[in-house]
Amino acid sequence: MKRTVKVSLVATLCAALLLAAGCGGAPSQPANQGGSNQPSGSQSPVSGSEAGGEKQVEIFSWWTGAGEAAGLEGLIKLFTEKHPDIEVINAAVAGGAGTNAKAVLASRMSGGNPPDTFQVHAGHELLDTWVAADKMEPLNFLYESEGWYDVFPKQLVEMMSKDGNVYSVAVNIHRGNVMFYNKKVFDENNLTPPTTFDEFFTVAEALKAKGITPLALGDKEPWTALHLFESVLLGVIGPEKYNGLFDGSVSWDDPGVREALETFKRMLQYVNDDHAARNWQDASQLVAQGKAAMNVMGDWAKGYFTTDLNLKGNVDFGWAPSWNTEGTFMVISDTFGLPKGIQHREATIEFLKVLGSREGQDVFNPLKGSIPARTDADVSKYDDYSKEAMQDWSTNELTPSIAHGSAASPGFSEKITQVITVFVTTGNVDQAVADLVAAAGAELK
Incomplete structure (x- = not known):
């Protein structure tokens, strides 16, 4: 279509x-x-x-x-x-x-x-x-x-x-689907940075048991919650179906969208309690300080770690594609x-x-x-x-970002942002699916 x-x-x-x-x-x-x-x-x-x-x-x-x-x-x-x-x-x-x-x-x-x-x-x-x-x-x-x-x-x-x-x-070029992590936290707790959703939830339980916030989030500005969700969505449904959501070939009530919302809902159980009062820099600081183990953010966070916080890559912090997105590059x-x-x-x-x-x-x-x-x-x-x-940019499959204006029109992106903002509070999967379908119906034909 x-x-x-x-x-x-x-x-x-x-x-x-x-x-x-x-x-x-x-x-x-x-x-x-x-x-x-x-x-x-x-x-x-x-x-x-x-x-x-x-x-x-x-x-x-x-x-x-x-x-x-x-x-x-x-x-x-x-x-x-x-x-x-x-x-x-x-x-x-x-x-x-x-x-x-x-x-x-x-x-x-x-x-x-x-x-x-x-x-x-x-x-x-x-x-x-x-x-x-x-x-x-x-x-x-x-x-x-x-x-x-x-x-x-x-x-x-x-x-x-x-x-x-x-x-x-x-x-x-920035990459959106990046998981940054505190190397000391993982080394001291004998944990391996997760690359899949199953691994994430296993590691998150282990970190939570030790009093460490598994995943930092700062959604005082709503785009950050959408940024996390779009990486989860990409990881669940894959790049072909993800791209299809925006050309009309895949419906927003596809079972994969529902699964992504369920995964996102479960993931929110492992974020910092004060996420609504923090911005993305605050969330990155939690990782830098070892108060949180991981953060999904665009790779401008790498610049923040190194320039603002004077951290060293592969020493103080590490990185990997966000869970289940190896081989895909979300372009901003x-x-x-x-x-x-x-x-x-x-x-x-x-x-x-x-x-x-x-x-x-x-x-x-x-x-x-x-x-x-x-x-x-x-x-x-x-x-x-x-x-x-740079190597991944030249070899990976490319997908656009919803949160950063490349995947959808400003009006459509704003509607998706509103849906995810409400979902973070309510966790109502059925309502979120219905609202996403309605938003797509208003913008795509």
């Missing part, structure tokens, strides 16, 4: 994001609309503001934490070395693991004041929102001139493309595009060239904790975790 997604107006998205984030961003001066209708295969003349000497590029993101902020600053430093005449405005917005930034972005985009370029996840977060609303320029001309079709994986390019046009440049990719109507189009194009370059990605990703989207990176610049992830 072919999948089509109902597209909401940008104004509707803006209102939803503002409500969810509890903050807004009023537009400042209207943007210069020059250069917004250039064909995808050519570059326009320099806009008036750039020709007049005001050479700037505003980079909008939610990268304010230690590792991610360091990565962005490293990228900016490289860009300014190459383009000392262009001023870089770092317009990062903190808070809510990106929720606050997305709310501000929605307000600016709907108000006619787009940033020159902004962070957006590859997949439906990009395509069903800004591309569907005709807010982005195609970047085919850059992929051709920079040779990017040869160095970015085809499947990743497809996640950023619609109707033959590619709309953003991927700067990194941060990308940047070229909005229509921006003031500094030519300067932004130069920034995108640096962002997509091998040099740029090898500066950014070792600091961020992610791996490069390009396939020709200098492997010597990366740590043990990243080298393993």
Whole structure:
């Protein structure tokens, strides 16, 4: 069955994001609309503001934490070395693991004041929102001139493309289905890190008997519970059926979905009691401190462990694919595009060239904790975790993330988030299945 997604107006998205984030961003001066209708295969003349000497590029993101902020600053430093005449405005917005930034972005985009370029996840977060609303320029001309079709994986390019046009440049790849664990806790208790669900529950019982929280969770921000659930779902039904849930070929009342909810419900018996008061960093700290043994989180947690907490991989903490997902890589990719109507189009194009370059990605990703989207990176610049992830990225079957915008439209993802948030409290499997089926029925046809 072919999948089509109902597209909401940008104004509707803006209102939803503002409500969810509890903050807004009023537009400042209207943007210069020059250069917004250039064909995808050519570059326009320099806009008036750039020709007049005001050479700037505003980079909008939610990268304010230690590792991610360091990565962005490293990228900016490289860009300014190459383009000392262009001023870089770092317009990062903190808070809510990106929720606050997305709310501000929605307000600016709907108000006619787009940033020159902004962070957006590859997949439906990009395509069903800004591309569907005709807010982005195609970047085919850059992929051709920079040779990017040869160095970015085809499947990743497809996640950023619609109707033959590619709309953003991927700067990194994160893996969502990772189980991090405290090596000392496992060594001292003569336990082996689990790779299957059966092994997890056996190990969890042993840890619980010793007064150690088996699994850390911090779902003060609801996306983290969904992040855990989507890894469980992938582990139960496998990548083919998981992908089928989003193209309409697999129903959300499939027995595997019910089994995943039952497994998730059982797993929640082994998380920290104060999970609703903690965020993902707090949960990671529990693992770092040995108060909890394991945590399922995207591999930005590796950057948090090493940059913020000064831990050493394979010494203080270890990692493995989340249970039953060996051979599958859940993809999360941060990308940047070229909005229509921006003031500094030519300067932004130069920034995108640096962002997509091998040099740029090898500066950014070792600091961020992610791996490069390009396939020709200098492997010597990366740590043990990243080298393993790069190998898996090139050989594993790929699946998209619900929690991070690549698997489903923003509206569908929000509905699934709400279902899982309620489920964490109630544990009502029948209701959760019914609500997931209803959500799919409203978004897929």
